[in-house]
Amino acid sequence: MQDDKQQGVLRRVLANYSSQYHPTQCVPVNQAGFSGARVWKATTASGEFAVRQWPAEGLHSDRLLGLHQLLHHLRDQHIKWIAPPVTAVSGTTLVDVGSHLWQLEPWMPGAADYLVQPSEAKLSAALRALASWHRAAATFRPSENHRQWFASHDNAASPGIGERLRLVVKWNSKRLDMASRSVEGHAWSEFQAVASQLISAFKSMAPRVADELRMAAGLRFRLQPCLRDVWHDHILFVGEEVTGIIDPSACRSETVAGDIARLVGSLVGDDRRGWETALTAYQSVCRLSIDEWAAVELFDRSGVLLSGMTWVQWIAMEGRPVDDRERVLARMTAILTRLQNIGG
Template structure:
């Protein structure tokens, strides 16, 4: 492997890479920087010590205290043989976060594997994904946060699900006035606007039913613990049938495990209900689920099907998306995928 002289790298990247021993000598940016909808900028870095991910957090992103606790949590899991997560590497002077030009940076190993479950689905892969997630949850339930970090990473034997409350709030925020404003913006976007407009019309039909379902468990008590909260198809990396990466833990905080299960299974299996049951059974061999938790998995999936498209409607309206044809193409693709499940939800409750 040949390494580019660090002097050839962009000044900002060169400067921050010098903070880690692993990247302070020879290294190469082997893929163009990418920017996710979280706003984080990602560089894939090749070094003599292996492949790394250099992450630049967005201005106004997660609080530094939450990131520090997240890094501590990831180290806790890795020290207990949960090896699928990327643990940030300490800089030469100790911290895992480096501040440069007012922005926070971190370096973490680039996890091997491909997010290709849909291209190569199998019972073995599904079972291994469920076992990996269950092992993570069992271990995460033992995590003891710092006093400051307990705001985000805590344990509770009986508390309402934060996801239920946040989804009820989101439904209420998307009132008729907000939808009218969004539809007016979408009128000029042709293909993207047509897909987004259909999503909004189906949302209006389905929202009352899903709101009632969420309200029925608003006061129900569940076991809460640190969870990933954004574990989905594209964040689960496979090498053969084995799970070798669970990437991007930035959304992690405390919730019931049903949140992770609904997010992951909805993205892997969509509406294949028999395989949902097989997957939950596989998970339960490692971390048993109560009947109420199984019910919450289904409810969070249904409400996620309703609400996830709204994120992409907003992405479609953003100036960044509209200026970038590649980003817009990705947004349209995601909206098209989500719209199929949204229509199935509407049909299941008699909305269309």
């Protein structure tokens, strides 16, 4: 009965689009994680598409519409591995059905299989694709009501560095004690073991990382639209070719150093040769300044440090349900391994 009701909602959503997008089949896509968005794969006369439902308390509609304009700009700049949303009959790329915002976008082919089948060619292709995305995004000129999220600046402080400093400092001794007690009281024993080590690693590394962030907060960078959450699972391949950079919902103006750190760290971890290959590939398309080079390393260290505590907060302190325990535990363990390597 619930499936029938959901299919009825999906039909109402897709009725907002021309008949070529009306589906013959709509199936839910299993998405592990806490982003809040839900996705269905729709088969239509025009091919396969993703139907995306944004959470009721999700991003502001103006920000989403600005993101859609950016994606269409990227497609106009011949970036083919993105999914600009389809325009509805009403002329908008967002539709409002059942107290949720929805969008329809092309289904991107390929699989996020780098860690299963890694290669230097795939690593280089991923970083060239990211650099091409950045180069095209730097030419985007947002409308006035979208500038707060997507404007470019030649000489400005990095929002991400400031945010990370605030987040590290927010984990004071009192809050860390609360986290430890929440972990100790959690019923999932495997989570307890990894989470306790993540808290211990954070206590050891946080003072040094906070000092580095304070120093970097005074630097000035080129800011432009960046993905801000581009990592292994968001890069699709067919063979050794990138066929999709998906889920750009975190996109906002930032230094490109943040994207490079997030992606390369998720692909090669602490493999220095892998980092060299990745940065060489990126710079074959876009050159980095000395400060951007340094910021890549800081974004990587601070990102790994904070990501472990994010899982602790979500699961132990907020009690969020975990649908795929094996996958979440694997991610937490990978973070712990990186922290141990970084911390020496």
